[in-house]
Amino acid sequence: MRRAALSLGAAIVAFAAILAIFAPLLMPHDPFAQDLTHRYTPPFWLPGGSSAHWLGTDGLGRDYLSRLILGARISMLIGVSTVILSGIIGTTLGVLGGYFGGRTDAVVMFIISCRLAIPVILVALTTVFMVGSGLWVVVLTIGLLLWERFAIVARAATRQVSGLDYIAAAWAAGCSRTRVILGEILPNIAHHLLVIATIDMAIAILLEAALSFLGLGVPPPLPSWGLMISEGKDYMFFKPWVIEIPGIALLILVLGINLLGDGLRDRLGARTEQ
Amino acid sequence: MIRFIVRSLLLAMLVCLTVLIVSFALTRLSGNLAINLAGPDASAASIAKIQHELGLDRPLPVQFAAWADRALHGDFGNSYLYHQSVSSLIASHLKVTLQLGAIAIGMAIIIAVPLGILAALHEGTWIDTACGLVALIGQAVPSFWLGLMLILWFGIDLRWLPIAGLATWKGYILPSFVLSFVAIPVMLRLTRGGMVDALRADYVRTARAKGLSRASIVLKHAFRNAAMPVVAVSAVQLGFILGGSVVTEVVFNVRGVGYLAWESIGKGDFPVVQAVVLLFAVTFVGLTFLADLIGAMLDPRVRG
Numbered sequence: 115m116r117r118a119a120l121s122l123g124a125a126i127v128a129f130a131a132i133l134a135i136f137a138p139l140l141m142p143h144d145p146f147a148q149d150l151t152h153r154y155t156p157p158f159w160l161p162g163g164s165s166a167h168w169l170g171t172d173g174l175g176r177d178y179l180s181r182l183i184l185g186a187r188i189s190m191l192i193g194v195s196t197v198i199l200s201g202i203i204g205t206t207l208g209v210l211g212g213y214f215g216g217r218t219d220a221v222v223m224f225i226i227s228c229r230l231a232i233p234v235i236l237v238a239l240t241t242v243f244m245v246g247s248g249l250w251v252v253v254l255t256i257g258l259l260l261w262e263r264f265a266i267v268a269r270a271a272t273r274q275v276s277g278l279d280y281i282a283a284a285w286a287a288g289c290s291r292t293r294v295i296l297g298e299i300l301p302n303i304a305h306h307l308l309v310i311a312t313i314d315m316a317i318a319i320l321l322e323a324a325l326s327f328l329g330l331g332v333p334p335p336l337p338s339w340g341l342m343i344s345e346g347k348d349y350m351f352f353k354p355w356v357i358e359i360p361g362i363a364l365l366i367l368v369l370g371i372n373l374l375g376d377g378l379r380d381r382l383g384a385r386t387e388q
Numbered sequence: 389m390i391r392f393i394v395r396s397l398l399l400a401m402l403v404c405l406t407v408l409i410v411s412f413a414l415t416r417l418s419g420n421l422a423i424n425l426a427g428p429d430a431s432a433a434s435i436a437k438i439q440h441e442l443g444l445d446r447p448l449p450v451q452f453a454a455w456a457d458r459a460l461h462g463d464f465g466n467s468y469l470y471h472q473s474v475s476s477l478i479a480s481h482l483k484v485t486l487q488l489g490a491i492a493i494g495m496a497i498i499i500a501v502p503l504g505i506l507a508a509l510h511e512g513t514w515i516d517t518a519c520g521l522v523a524l525i526g527q528a529v530p531s532f533w534l535g536l537m538l539i540l541w542f543g544i545d546l547r548w549l550p551i552a553g554l555a556t557w558k559g560y561i562l563p564s565f566v567l568s569f570v571a572i573p574v575m576l577r578l579t580r581g582g583m584v585d586a587l588r589a590d591y592v593r594t595a596r597a598k599g600l601s602r603a604s605i606v607l608k609h610a611f612r613n614a615a616m617p618v619v620a621v622s623a624v625q626l627g628f629i630l631g632g633s634v635v636t637e638v639v640f641n642v643r644g645v646g647y648l649a650w651e652s653i654g655k656g657d658f659p660v661v662q663a664v665v666l667l668f669a670v671t672f673v674g675l676t677f678l679a680d681l682i683g684a685m686l687d688p689r690v691r692g
Contacts, residue, residue: 240661350540
């Protein structure tokens with residue numbers, strides 16, 4: 115059962131990655147090409163649908179399948195880049211606090227407390243409003259806000275590892291501080307960080323969708339899934355599939371990432387619950 | 389215990405002060421406020437006049453001290469948009485948000501705790517797996533999309549509940565339910581984990597050996613111990629639910645603080661945004677402090 119969950123999660127994430135990487139080759143139509151004579155064509159399983167547009171068209175007659183595929187690229191890009199950024203920030207803080215302890219640790223804990231107090235969605239919306247919406251603005255904003263999980267877990271894991279014999283052995287062998295941190299501690303807490311990376315990736319993707327839905331995320335005409343839901347919202351009473359399709363895509367991707375994360379946690383024996 | 393309380397309280401106040409400084413800095417970095425206020429066509433003289441009136445020509449630390457002093461007395465200035473004091477604006481929007489938040493945390497407890505107990509009692513069976521699945525899906529579903537889908541199902545298809553607004557008590561159901569989704573997965577997992585540990589503990593074995601009924605063992609002995617972390621976490625989750633109110637209130641067109649903040653951000657009404665950010669931050673810090681306090685009261689080991 116657990117193994118099945120891990121495989122399913124990995125398969126979903128791999129599929130999304132393939133969509134993201136090969137999006138230009140896989141899109142059947144130009145995702146930006148408008149065709150006002152074919153607005154809101156229903157998907158193929160509904161009456162009026164056809165194989166010309168498998169998932170129908172949106173309010174500007176743009177092919178929904180093509181936009182959905184390009185949307186996967188945006189979601190994956192957001193997920194991966196924010197995790198890299200927040201991972202670097204959080205891991206650096208956490209390892210420093212956990213390794214040096216004492217006053218350094220107190221400062222790190224204080225920074226984490228401050229970050230936790232900040233209402234993420236409000237600050238993200240304000241930042242995007244002030245800087246101007248754009249894909250990389252969203253990546254930077256989310257990445258700079260979502261590092262606290264990395265910091266908390268990296269700190270706890272570093273403290274635990276620091277007391278072990280092989281660290282003492284590295285010291286005895288005359289390794290420098292940098293060498294001990296980079297060569298001994300980091301590799302031994304990496305599996306914890308990997309699990310956190312999946313959790314944060316899922317959260318980042320959901321946050322981007324929420325920001326775009328609220329109108330201060332990825333700007334149109336880019337087909338972010340959150341933006342597609344926002345654009346379809348006014349027509350959802352008549353054409354529910356315009357919000358159902360991107361919403362289900364979002365749900366499946368995030369579910370897949372979480373399944374992968376849970377599976378990795380069991381497999382690698384990482385403990386991330388505080 | 390007193391030392392622990394004083395230390396946590398000091399830390400909480402220090403965090404609040406930092407958030408105060410950061411939120412002040414954010415609005416000052418956002419460009420020239422006077423130009424925003426005077427409009428794009430204003431002359432240099434009128435901009436200078438507004439700058440002088442607002443004290444924007446004074447050194448930053450002086451500006452901050454004056455602003456923080458007023459903020460601590462509940463005066464956040466006036467909204468650019470509503471021409472009304474920010475504090476009265478927030479006060480008039482706060483009631484709905486708090487009501488929804490309270491109902492949501494109640495719903496989360498009612499849904500998550502029994503499911504968590506159920507999963508723990510049937511550890512390793514399909515019931516456990518099903519409860520795990522609920523938590524997983526709860527974590528993966530985008531809340532704004534869930535809100536829209538519930539509006540479609542219960543408001544349009546079934547016509548059971550209103551699609552927007554809080555005119556009747558029925559209007560509270562969907563927004564609170566969507567808000568509660570923030571907390572359900574965490575609370576479910578925590579209850580299950582606590583119950584699994586508690587059911588394996590010696591005191592439960594003793595209770596069983598004494599011949600106590602199953603219900604009495606589960607509810608009186610095991611759950612009382614498993615409930616402690618859940619209570620502490622509920623306080624923190626209430627903070628997250630407040631943060632989630634932005635999205636939910638926009639989806640359901642509820643005029644609460646979250647909606648107010650979203651509207652104000654989109655129109656550059658920064659005094660309001662700043663005040664809401666501070667309100668949420670201080671509430672979160674307060675709730676975390678409360679959670680720590682509960683934790684310390686229930687478990688002496690934490691106080692160290």
